Amino acid sequence: MCTRHRQHPQGIALQTTCIQPEAGQDRLRRWVPRCLRQDRPEGERLAASCLRGYAATPSQRGISLIELIMFIVIVSVALAGILLVMNVTTKNSADPLIHKQAIAIAESLLEEVELMPLTICDPDDVNAASAVTSADCTGGTNGANDESKVQLGPEAGETRGSLTLPYDNVSDYNGFNMAGAAITDIAGNPIGGLGGYTATVAVGTTGCAGIAFPNALPITVTVIGSDNLPVVLDGCRTRYSPRAVP
Numbered sequence: 001m002c003t004r005h006r007q008h009p010q011g012i013a014l015q016t017t018c019i020q021p022e023a024g025q026d027r028l029r030r031w032v033p034r035c036l037r038q039d040r041p042e043g044e045r046l047a048a049s050c051l052r053g054y055a056a057t058p059s060q061r062g063i064s065l066i067e068l069i070m071f072i073v074i075v076s077v078a079l080a081g082i083l084l085v086m087n088v089t090t091k092n093s094a095d096p097l098i099h100k101q102a103i104a105i106a107e108s109l110l111e112e113v114e115l116m117p118l119t120i121c122d123p124d125d126v127n128a129a130s131a132v133t134s135a136d137c138t139g140g141t142n143g144a145n146d147e148s149k150v151q152l153g154p155e156a157g158e159t160r161g162s163l164t165l166p167y168d169n170v171s172d173y174n175g176f177n178m179a180g181a182a183i184t185d186i187a188g189n190p191i192g193g194l195g196g197y198t199a200t201v202a203v204g205t206t207g208c209a210g211i212a213f214p215n216a217l218p219i220t221v222t223v224i225g226s227d228n229l230p231v232v233l234d235g236c237r238t239r240y241s242p243r244a245v246p
Helices: 065-091 095-114
Strands: 002-007 012-019 030-037 198-203 216-224 230-238
Touching: 095 198, 095 216, 095 230
Parallel strands: none
Antiparallel strands: 002 012, 012 030, 198 216, 216 230
16 A cells, blocks of 8 residues: 645645556556645545546546547548559569660661661672762762762662572661551561561761761661650760771
């Protein structure tokens, strides 16, 4: 047993008694309140109303109903936001794969173009290995075999996947495109799974890397996947070996 006293504003002495719990009971002491009037014999108890708004209350545990409802509301709002983000992420999870595939197609096609010869004359020309200027090509400057003539493009009969007259110069790729199910390798074989992509190549006449045309050609490859987001890669091919024929 233990007691403690407090003074009530109305002159009432408040006395609370704590009872030591027995073995196996709650270890927290419970205070049993009593109030005494100073003008009455000590120990005389008053009605419980004298303790209204003042008496000590036992220790409280748990949460109130209002706190529980607020917790449920907050958790529900947070969970709804998380589920929304997960839904959007799952829905668009394939988009990065489409974009990466478009980049792979563009890089492969750009490398293919840059590895082609950039000769003065068409490599099929008998003078291709010895020509110093376009005038040395069969047909002369701006002739059929002059690879520097404008408009750039393939010679008559040349196609990318042909076994007899394939593209054999960088300038041949100007205006080249693959669309729909026509994405193919350099030999013209269709590549499975790429039916939703388109690819185009443009070879310019403005020069690049500080070198004027026709000794340098800018190359632009554009690939668009099913997400309709274009992937554009630029390259530059210089004429470092104007008489090297394949």
